[in-house]
């Protein structure tokens with residue numbers, strides 16, 4: 001099995017020009033999309049570390065983000081190709097003041113791939129908008145993503161707003177994102193947590209069975 005090393009190298013270097021072709025080659029050689037995503041995610045963690053230590057700056061992170069997004073554009077049709085009926089409805093978004101959406105997009109792809117109907121609100125979504133969309137779409141699950149320690153408490157703010165609006169009991173809330181742990185998600189009042197797309201599929205299936 002391939003270790004996706006060229007692909008990871010390109011993502012870490014922020015060299016986006018050949019990313020789409022290399023990703024397609026990786027798929028064609030039989031590597032599972034989940035495997036490719038996990039490897040690329042590890043590459044992005046390395047980019048984050050380089051940013052923390054001052055080796056990389058914001059433009060470097062942006063170039064790597066572009067690579068990751070381009071790779072996922074190629075992976076998306078493979079991950080999302082589903083012939084199942086709807087398993088349930090999910091509204092998902094990244095919380096207010098947080099622009100990170102790559103992980104959320106990947107989770108969305110996985111959930112759609114197994115047959116969930118997912119309404120993606122994008123990034124930087126306010127608590128008011130989350131509540132409005134829950135009222136409008138009446139989803140089974142609300143997914144909240146946060147990548148910054150400065151925005152992770154916003155998960156609790158959204159859940160509190162849902163409580164105040166009287167809609168908390170109508171929807172299960174799942175939270176995720178690099179700084180989020182199961183313990184933290186629960187302390188914010190969420191029903192569930194998942195660390196990645198694969199786990200999110202498993203947990204969301206359990207959540208709809210329980211409701």
Ligand code: B12
Pocket residue numbers: 040041044045046047048049051052058061062064065068092097098099100101102103104106107143144145146147148149150174175176177178179193194195196197200
């Ligand atoms: C790419 C990136 C960016 C890109 C984002 C582009 C985009 N469209 O998303 C850009 C360049 C814009 C960016 C900007 C910033 N960033 Co940034 N960024 C990253 C980086 C390198 C990778 C994130 C990523 O895409 N990872 C790959 C994906 C696949 O992984 P993931 O997001 O974790 O998602 C997985 C899981 O977490 C989970 N998941 C995610 N969401 C959800 C939701 C649900 C419901 C579930 C169940 C699961 C789930 O499943 C996903 C798939 O497996 C991280 C480093 C890191 N270690 O995370 C820093 C990082 C998050 N950024 C950081 C910082 C500081 C910033 C800036 C403040 C920098 C600045 N000075 O401006 C800004 C903030 C902008 C803002 N307001 O949001 C810090 C945060 C530190 C902290 N303490 O909070 C990090 C950790 C880098 C570092 N080491 O310092 N960033």
